[in-house]
Amino acid sequence: MKSRSPLVNRIAIVVCAVVLTSIVSMATTLAVSKSIEGNATAINMAGALRMGAFQLLAHAASPGNNHTGEDNIRGLAAKYESSLTNSAITRTIPDTADHPLAKQYRAIKANWEQTLRPGLESHPQGAPISAGMLAATETYVDSVNQLVSMLERRTEARIGLLHLIQIISLAFSILIIVALFVDLRNRVLKPLRKLVNIAGAVGEQDFSQKANLKGSDELAQLGSAFDQMSSELALTYYELEERARSKTEELETSHAALQLLHTASRSLFANHDLCSGAVPMLRELEQLLGIGPIRLYLHDKQLADPVQVVTTASVERPFYCRDHHCNACLVTPELYDELPIEDEDGRRLLLPIRTPGKLLGTLEVWYPADKGLSDTARRLLETLSDQLATAIFLEQQITEEQQLTLAEERTVIARELHDSLAQSLSYLKMQVARMRRLNIEGDKKNAHNAILDELSTGLNSAYRQLRELLATFRLKLDTPDLTTALSKTTEEFSERLGKPIQLTYNLPPQALSPNEEIHTLQIVREALANAVKHADATEISVDVVFESPQVHAKIRDNGKGLPNGGQPVNHYGLIIMHDRARTLGGQVVVQDRDEGGVEVVLTFVPKSRHLIPADAANT
Known part of the structure; x- marks a missing residue:
């Protein structure tokens, strides 16, 4: 008992x-x-x-x-x-x-x-x-x-x-x-x-008062229980207050991030340049959520590895950078070493950039391992990946539609040329052939034959140029970049040459607009046609490289070189090449190589060339 x-x-x-x-x-x-x-x-x-x-x-x-x-x-x-x-x-x-x-x-x-x-x-x-x-x-x-x-x-x-x-x-x-x-x-x-005083103080959220009752009677035990309860209530209250404050800060951060995403979504859809449209928004998002760096990779079915197109932190200017006055992603080496990357106890979150049925890319997010990534931040990043997927998909759709529209226009032009100018040239060739059959005697015969030879040469050259132009106009790009088109072009001219043509290509995805891609491809085709037909070359190489902010397309052969060391006069192909280069805002240089052969070099700044000063564009 x-x-x-x-x-x-x-x-x-x-x-x-x-x-x-x-x-x-x-x-x-x-x-x-x-x-x-x-x-x-x-x-x-x-x-x-x-x-x-x-x-x-x-x-x-x-x-x-x-x-x-x-x-x-x-x-x-x-x-x-x-x-x-x-x-x-x-x-x-x-x-x-x-x-x-x-x-x-x-x-x-x-x-x-x-x-x-x-x-x-x-x-x-x-x-x-x-x-x-x-x-x-x-x-x-x-x-x-x-x-x-x-x-x-x-x-x-x-x-x-x-x-x-x-x-x-x-x-x-x-x-x-x-x-x-x-x-x-x-x-x-x-x-x-x-x-009673402690109970009143607890009711007013004051947990500092203690009973401190000594002894072993009921009230002393009750006082100890009150003290323990007050301490536990204080701890619970402070924990709840801290959680409420943390949740409030998280909600404020989430609200600010949502506002940022809402504002940035318009910038993403309005700005056709993914880097300049996404980097400022990603940097602000990093500051709000305490994460970073963030990198965006795009997938290309023609390439084995994803291609990085956006980063928020880089020690050196990325190779795909077009604006040399933009320093949004550049940080000092000291600051870069403090970022939560793999070597600095960071954790990585990979989010797919996808639309229904198609994987467009990957969003790579680094965050500190000791702090972790909250569910709210994860949901915000998933929302960001959806927005990026929509923006990238729409940009690709616009690019493909532009290519299709341009191809359809060129097809119409090619059909019109074939139905009009090509028939006229054929008719003129037939008339020259009829004139050759006329028997003209006397001193006028030699002059007559010379004139006919000149007419025949001019008509043949014009007809050949027209066929090349028709072939170029009928060319369609099946991908958003030049990889497939250049591969098919080199295969076509490799068959004509009888030997494989080496192709080097490293342009970033969506580096060129559809118009720039068509002009670049036509210049490469014209240079290859000249090398195969006139240079008597046995080796030909094509290099299309991106050296920020410029694109360089180089076609080299080991043929006999230019006649008399200079460019031929009244060569319609070269004239068209120069016109296309000027359309791109660049230039074409055709010159002999020291080791023999000819080198055709196309240089231009794509898309955002208005952001690059002239001296930088020429460096």
């Missing part, structure tokens, strides 16, 4: 003390009152014994019949003795033999039995009272007075004892009550007041 707690024990002890005090007080009061019970009767009867003794003496001295007087004295004496030995008196006499009251009562009884009674019984009726008899009676009465006095003192002492017991009980009860109040004040009221 579980024992009672200290507070209950103290209250039980106090109650027991009060009850015990009351019981003791009542018991002693009852015992004292019992001990003095009948004392008043005994005192009265003892006092009557004094008067009775003198009455007996007076009766003995009065005259009367002897026999009657004798019988009267004896009867009165017996009656007096019965009063002396009455239980009302003997009950007040202690049983202890050496008690003063017992001694005094025995002395009175002995004096009565031995002196006074025999003297009264032997005294003649009516005879005067002798002095001895009177003295004996007075001695007896003095003894009775002493007994009465002793009874009175004893009764008064018992009453005084009763008063003393009552006073002691009252004082003890008061002390117990005072001690109880003090104990209650120190151990109950004050702790309860502290606990």
Whole structure:
């Protein structure tokens, strides 16, 4: 069975003390009152014994019949003795033999039995009272007075004892009550007041107050529980407050990021340059979410590895950069070394850039491993990848539509040329053939033949140029870049040459507009046609490379070189090549190589050439 707690024990002890005090007080009061019970009767009867003794003496001295007087004295004496030995008196006499009251009562009884009674019984009726008899009676009465006095003192002492017991009980009860109040004040009221104050402070979100109650009673245990509860509530409140603050900051960050994504989405769709449209937005997103660097890779079915087209942090200018005044992605080596990349305990998140049924690229996001990436940040990055996918897909669609439109226009032009100019040239060739059949004699024959030869040469050259132009106009690009078209072109001229033509290509995806791709391809085809037909070359190479911000297309052969070391006059193919280069904002240089052969070099700045100063474009 579980024992009672200290507070209950103290209250039980106090109650027991009060009850015990009351019981003791009542018991002693009852015992004292019992001990003095009948004392008043005994005192009265003892006092009557004094008067009775003198009455007996007076009766003995009065005259009367002897026999009657004798019988009267004896009867009165017996009656007096019965009063002396009455239980009302003997009950007040202690049983202890050496008690003063017992001694005094025995002395009175002995004096009565031995002196006074025999003297009264032997005294003649009516005879005067002798002095001895009177003295004996007075001695007896003095003894009775002493007994009465002793009874009175004893009764008064018992009453005084009763008063003393009552006073002691009252004082003890008061002390117990005072001690109880003090104990209650120190151990109950004050702790309860502290606990109430703590409860009020907790209600006002003040967890600093502590009870600090000592002891092992219920209130001390309750105070310890309150202190522990207050500490736990404080910790919980601070944790909840911190979580609320963190969630608020996260929501604010998310809201700011959503606003940034909303603003950036318009920039992505309005700006046809992915780098300049995405990098500022990605940098702001990195600062908001505490992540970075972020890199964007595009996939190309013609290439084995993805091609990086956007980065937010780079020590050197990326090779695909077109704007040499833009430093958005350039950082110092010290800052780059502090970024959470693979060597700096960073973690990488790869998000696909996809549309339904097509993977366009990959978004690579680096973030600190110790902080991790929140679900909100992950969802925002997924939203960003969807926006990038839409922007890239639309850009590719626009590019393909431009290519298709341009191809359709060129097909229409080619058809018109074939139906008009090609037929006219064929008709002129037939007329020249008819004129050759005419028999012209005399001095005019040589001049006539010379003119016909010139006409035939010009018509053949024009017809050949027209066929090349028609072949070029009918050429279609099946991909957003030049890779496939250049591969097919080199394969076509490799068959004409009888040997493979080496192709080197490293342009970034979407580096050129559809118009720039068509013009570049036509210049390469014209240069290859010249090398195959006129140079008597055995080796030909084509290099189309991107050296930011310029595109270089180089066609080299090991043929016989240019006639007389210079460019042929009135060569329609070269004239068209120069016109196309000027359309691209660049130039074509045709020159002999030191090791033999001819080198055709096309140089131009694609798309954003207006952002590059002229001196930078020519470097």
